[in-house]
Amino acid sequence: TRPYLGNPKYTIEVLQKYNFAFQKRFGQNFLIDTHVLEKIIASAEITKDDFVLEIGPGIGTMTQYLAEAAREVAAVEIDNTLIPILKDTLKDWDNVTVINDDILKVDIRKLALEKNKGCPIKVVANLPYYITTPIIMGLFENQVPIDSITIMVQKEVADRMQVGPGTKDYGALSLAVQYYARPEIVANVPPNCFMPRPKVGSAVIRLERYEKPPVQVKDEKLMFCLIRASFNQRRKTLVNGLKNSQELSFDKETIEKAILACGLPLTIRGEALTLEQFAQLANRFSEKQG
Numbered sequence: 001t002r003p004y005l006g007n008p009k010y011t012i013e014v015l016q017k018y019n020f021a022f023q024k025r026f027g028q029n030f031l032i033d034t035h036v037l038e039k040i041i042a043s044a045e046i047t048k049d050d051f052v053l054e055i056g057p058g059i060g061t062m063t064q065y066l067a068e069a070a071r072e073v074a075a076v077e078i079d080n081t082l083i084p085i086l087k088d089t090l091k092d093w094d095n096v097t098v099i100n101d102d103i104l105k106v107d108i109r110k111l112a113l114e115k116n117k118g119c120p121i122k123v124v125a126n127l128p129y130y131i132t133t134p135i136i137m138g139l140f141e142n143q144v145p146i147d148s149i150t151i152m153v154q155k156e157v158a159d160r161m162q163v164g165p166g167t168k169d170y171g172a173l174s175l176a177v178q179y180y181a182r183p184e185i186v187a188n189v190p191p192n193c194f195m196p197r198p199k200v201g202s203a204v205i206r207l208e209r210y211e212k213p214p215v216q217v218k219d220e221k222l223m224f225c226l227i228r229a230s231f232n233q234r235r236k237t238l239v240n241g242l243k244n245s246q247e248l249s250f251d252k253e254t255i256e257k258a259i260l261a262c263g264l265p266l267t268i269r270g271e272a273l274t275l276e277q278f279a280q281l282a283n284r285f286s287e288k289q290g
């Protein structure tokens with residue numbers, strides 16, 4: 001049988017063979033747990049029809065599983081010292097392309113066009129935690145055709161993506177993610193499943209892209225401005241949050257009218273609003289501007 005890297009013994013062998021030095025700045029924590037790997041592949045629902053984009057393959061641990069399950073895989077890795085290692089660990093699979101680049105600089109739309117005829121792709125990643133948010137938001141906002149994103153993130157970030165109003169984790173990220181996708185935490189992953197062990201707990205979350213957003217909003221940009229303004233000043237009322245925003249220029253009266261017109265009290269805080277209510281509020285303001 002092939003030396004699957006999910007087995008820690010092979011991971012150690014490979015690391016030693018190449019005298020690999022972990023780079024903290026790239027958030028390198030490699031998975032060494034076959035159950036977690038199987039769980040990720042299963043929840044990503046990958047089939048032989050799928051083209052999968054993997055972000056940050058490391059030494060190729062998850063890539064091996066993806067290559068088995070998918071039609072084709074492209075894996076984007078920033079660390080050039082990992083490229084010869086990946087060549088070695090992935091030599092038994094002919095459906096994997098490794099791209100040595102920063103994912104934030106890759107034209108993923110073009111990649112999806114070339115590799116998947118522009119049809120929705122599946123993204124799977126054990127992400128470097130420091131760029132989780134820009135990667136996810138980039139995928140959603142840049143009109144990349146996405147079917148789903150299945151990713152390992154810091155546990156706390158997974159919670160933030162999944163919750164609704166009334167919890168401390170609820171914020172701009174929750175609303176941004178939930179506007180584009182249906183989030184579902186599929187596994188909690190403790191530090192001992194990685195080498196080296198991270199300081200924080202992790203979770204796998206699956207984001208299933210909506211074909212159409214769950215709320216109708218005339219001006220998305222304006223809605224996200226309102227959301228940012230509301231959470232920038234969490235402790236303030238919605239009225240004050242919006243009034244004090246640098247990005248918005250509505251006067252107090254206009255703001256109060258719009259809030260009341262949505263059937264909300266003037267004492268309400270922004271953090272109490274649902275996505276639906278933010279959309280409604282944005283639409284009120286668009287009417288005023290229009």
Ligand code: SAM
Pocket residue numbers: 026027028029030031055056057058059060061062076077078079101102103104125126127128131
């Ligand atoms: N997928 C592997 C695994 O599960 O064992 C490695 C996961 S490790 C948490 C994150 C990987 O992302 C590392 O290999 C790191 O070098 C790579 N990486 C970090 N920043 C990146 C970026 N901007 N673009 C592409 N890859 C990046």
